Amino acid sequence: AKVANGKYDIFAAQNANPANPIYLLSSLPSSNFRPRISPIGNKIAFLNNNFINTQIYLMNRDGSDPTLVPTPVPVLGNDMFQIDYCWSPDGTKLLYMNKNRLYKINTDGSGFELFATLPVGEEFVEVDWAPVTNKIAARTVGSQPYIGRLLLYNSAGSLEQVLVSDL
Numbered sequence: 001a002k003v004a005n006g007k008y009d010i011f012a013a014q015n016a017n018p019a020n021p022i023y024l025l026s027s028l029p030s031s032n033f034r035p036r037i038s039p040i041g042n043k044i045a046f047l048n049n050n051f052i053n054t055q056i057y058l059m060n061r062d063g064s065d066p067t068l069v070p071t072p073v074p075v076l077g078n079d080m081f082q083i084d085y086c087w088s089p090d091g092t093k094l095l096y097m098n099k100n101r102l103y104k105i106n107t108d109g110s111g112f113e114l115f116a117t118l119p120v121g122e123e124f125v126e127v128d129w130a131p132v133t134n135k136i137a138a139r140t141v142g143s144q145p146y147i148g149r150l151l152l153y154n155s156a157g158s159l160e161q162v163l164v165s166d167l
Helices: none
Strands: 002-004 007-009 011-013 022-024 032-037 043-048 055-060 085-087 093-098 101-106 113-117 123-129 136-141 149-153 159-165
Touching: 007 032, 032 085, 043 085, 085 123, 093 123, 101 123
Parallel strands: none
Antiparallel strands: 002 007, 011 022, 032 043, 043 055, 085 093, 093 101, 101 113, 123 136, 136 149, 149 159
C-alpha cells in the first residue's frame, strides 16, 4: 500500500513489464491499506475506511471483485496505523481487533464471535495466527506508548501464556 492521489491504495508488482513495474489493485474510494494475502493465495484481505468506520474487504488476487466482510463491530484502535488483523491458517476466518477486544469471523460475515478481551486501558494492536501450532500471538499496548504485552492464545481464545509483559 502506498499513497496515490491523496489516499492509500494497494499495488502489486508486475515483473513482465519493466516500463510499468507496479499496477493498482484496489478500486474502492477512500484509503485501502494493510493488505494480507490468504494462506491459499487466492484472496487478499485489506482495510478500507470508506465508511465512518474502518472495515475489512476481500478481493481476488488480481484486484477484482472487492467484497465487504460484513462485521457487526468495526476494526478500531486508538492508533489506526497500528491496527491489524490476520487470516486463520485454513483461510476461512479472520481475527481482528476493536480496541480491547479481539473478534473472529468467517470471511462471508457469518460466525461472528468474541475471541478475547483485555482489561480496560489496554488494547490489541497486532495479531498473527500460526499455521503449524494453530496458536495466536497478539501484541497489546497500554496507556503509555511502548508499554505493552505479547500474549499467546490457543485457537479457542484462551490465554495460554504471557510471553512478554511491560505493564
